[in-house]
Amino acid sequence: MTMTNQLRTLHRRLRVLAAVALLAWLAPPEALAQVSAGNEGLSIRPTDWFSSEGLAFQPTARHPVPIVQNRLSRSATAVSIGPGSSLPQVYRFAEPVNFSGTIRIRYREADVAGHDEANLWVFAQSATDEPFRPLASMRNIDERFVQTILNNQPLHALTLADPTTVGYVLKPETPDVSAITQQGFTLEWLPVAGTTDYRIEVATTPDFMTLVPGMDPLIVGEQISVALDGLEAGRQYHFRLVAVDGAGGTQVSPAGTAQTEYWKLERIDPFEPITVDYGTPLGDLPLPETAAVSLENGDEQQWAVNWDGGTPAYHATAPATYLFEGTVVPTDGTFNPDNIKASIAVTVERGSLAGVTLEPATTAYDGKTHALAVQNLPTAATVRYTIQLEGDEPTAGNAATDAGVYTVTARIELDGFDELTLSARLVITPAVRTLDFPVIGDKVYGDDDFNAGATSSSGEAVVYTSDNTSVVEVTDNGLIRITGAGTATLTAAVAANANYANQPSFSRVLTVQKARQTIQFDAPAEVNRDAGSIALNVSASSGLPVTLRLDDEQVAMLDATTLTILRLGTVRITATQAGDGNHEAAEPVTATVRVVDPSSDFPVRVHPAVSRNADGINEFLMIEGIRDYPENRVNIFNRNGTVVYEASGYDNDRVAFRGVGTGQLLLPAGTYFYIVELKDGSTWKYRKGYFVLRY
Structure with missing residues (x-):
């Protein structure tokens, strides 16, 4: 090895030792990570914790985090996020770092001002020009830290x-509607914490069974507004927002509705007048079937027309000019808010006249109108009738309904002819009526108001009376209303009427049975341990109050219909309703709620302390959720590794560690270690840990 290579090796080792010394100074409260040297300098080894000024990393396997001098900095100045700002605790990398693993940020109580400590989230910025966004987080208020788990996510x-102080909501709300046109509208919503993708569903039915093509759903990414286009004019649409988190989980907002605008009718083109021959029937009039109309957008269309009978009412043999008015029928996507009508004038020419007669008539009263009419009335002649009941003054008309003796007078007028007056008698004799009242079957309390079924041969309204209004009463519109269980006698009768010679009545006994009732109980099958208080939706079909009770107060407690989650485990809640004078007792309904901790890979949780001091708190070693796994083993060791307690079938009650060892001796205060083994399905799982015993 040359002298130059030896110097380079020595220099590299000195740099590593200096970095390790710096990391050791920053380590508490998490354990100091092991580091290794590589081409990028020092790296945090996977699965180890690394802590620096309240920020701790724990990389996952095969994902070391490179650490270079001055790469990570901490600022005590809050950053602006939306309409608010963060805690005054910001960590920043010189360059973005891709990270996989757990991040934990500790904070001071004084820095939480203006924020809800129980609702703190980790916010991350992936690059300098990107905004801070919330990451799904869990929090520990007692130890004041918030942590999140990332998967190869860039961090700057x-x-x-x-989130709720910086413009976010925790669950999607119904989007606001604006800019409504004939072809669409704009939706806008508040961002939902933890959401990575938004989708909009638009349907033509409130059950969202018929989605609009292209909006089934419409994927809009991270934007918080969308302009919908291509919809039908004048139609109501139903919409809802779907928020998707990074794990693919979804939340759906309450549905909203919006209706696109119509195209408005502005004008109907006028029609030319029509002249027809005397005697032309109404059905043969050449009235146009459609009308030419103009819309506010400049379109011209042909709309169907429904004509009325004319003003005055059209008479084929009464020469005159009649004004017909027509209601136009809008096409799809259009409307006629001003109720503009079409109109056309029809003129009937005059005819000739022939002779007439007026014949008398006698009939029995039947509730119908009877009239005397002029026969063989000449063409174009006019008739004015009066009718007079004996002892009364004459009135206009030629018809009567009630029993009596009437004189009908007809006056016929025609140009060139003298007025002709004819008189004849119309006699209507009183009738005899009967009453039919079928047997009433048994009823049940809570049945709808009903018609007792009595009928009069005359078709007149039947009047009912009840001898026991605490069982049934008669409504203002003549229906029978059940007011309680029991028996009552109903009497049916008809009112006195001069058109009939008799007034029949009839009675029936009615029995009303108690109503059955059911309990509707909706409770979540599974909730998270941090769910807090949950409102239970429970009611009886009778509307009577429902009583709730639960079987395990270690897992949760009840206050009326509010379930407060305490610990892991399974709790069964039974709802009962005992009935009353009008209802049978309901069948009890039991709901099972399982409390889980999705952030843990072990289904039970061991509490970290036992304090046997009779204060009711931590009197035994609490193992949350252990009752769901009856096949279990618990071993407790002292610092020397000696087993001081062992048990099978641990249940926090009959079998529980209360500071007394296996030899039935009170153990000294101190730190003890445990191994909890349990059978989950067909697999045995275990967890090691420690707790502190105090007195």
Whole structure:
């Protein structure tokens, strides 16, 4: 080896030793990482922790992190993020570094002002010209750190912030709608923390079963607004936002609706008047089937027209000019907000006249209108009728419905002829009516209002009365309303009427049974340990209050319908409703909720302390979730490696470590080590650790 090579080797070793000394000074509170020398200088070895001024790295296997002098710096000045700012704790690399593994940032309580400590997230900047974005994070308030797991993600800078103070929301909200046109509208929304991709679903039905092509979904990337185009005019659309996180998980916003605008009708082209011969039927009038219209966008269309019967009402043998008005039928995507109508004048020419007669008539009352009419009325003649009930004054008309003796007078006028007056009698005799009241089947409390089914031969309304309104009552519109369980007698009758010679009535007994009820209980099958309080959606179909109870208060506790998550494990919640005077008792419903920790690869959690001092806290070694794995073994060792406690079937209750060793002697205070083994399915898993025993 030459002298030059020896000097280079010595110089490289001195640089490594100096860097290791610097790292040792920055190490607490996480363990100092092992480092290795390479072409890029020093690197943090995979799976080891490296800590510097509150920032700790733990690279994954095969992903060392290169560390070069002055490559990583810390600033106590907050950075602006959206409408807010971060904590005054910013770490910055001289150049972006691709990182895979765990990042942990510790903070001081004084630096959290203006942020919710329970909602702190890690924010990362991938390059100088890129914004800070939140990363899915877990937090430990007791030890004041927030950490996240990355997979080959470029890092230029890191900091902490509460997403809700810097313009983010935690779950997607219904997008705002603006710029509505005939062909689309714009959607805009607040960014969702942890989201890497947004999608918009647009449907023509509220159940989102019929999605609009191209919007099923529409992928919009990281942008927080999108302008939709190519939609149909005048149609209502349903939309919702789908937020996708880096792991592919999705959250869906509540649905919103928006309706595109219509094209407005501006004008209907006028029609030329029409003249027809005397006697032309209404159906033979040459009324146009369509009308030429102009829209606000300049389009000209032909719209169908529905004509009325004319003003005055068209009469083929009454010469006059009739004004017909037509309602136009808009085509798809258009509308007629001003209710513009088409109109056309139709003139009927005069005819000739012939002789007439007026014949008397007698009939029984049947609720229908009976009339006397002039027969053989000459063409173009006019008739004015009056009708007079005996003892009353005459009125205009020639028809009557009620029973009585009437005199009908007809006056016929025609140019060149004298007025002709004809009179005849119209006799309507009173009728006899019957009442049919079928048997009423048993009813159940809660049934809808119903028609008792009694009918009168006259078609008149039947009036009901109840002798027990605590069971059934009669509504203002004549329906029977159930008010409670029991029996009541319903009487059906018709009102007195001079058109009939009798007034029948009939009674039936009605029995109302108690209603059955069911319990609707929706509870999540699985929740995270940090879920906090969860509102349980439980109700009885009767509307009566539901009682809840749970089987394991170590896992969760109940306050009315609020479930507060305490620890890992499985809890079963049973809902009951005992019924009342109008309802049977409901079948109990049990929901099972499993509490998990997705951030841990071991299904149970061992608490770090036992303090047997009768204060009710940490009186035994709590192993959260152990009851879900009854096949288990727990061994506890002292510092010398001596087994001081061992048990199978550990359950935090009957079998639990309370500071007493296997020999039934009280163990001294100190640090102890454990091995927890459990059978998960067909696989045995284990976890080692330590805890502190105090008195």
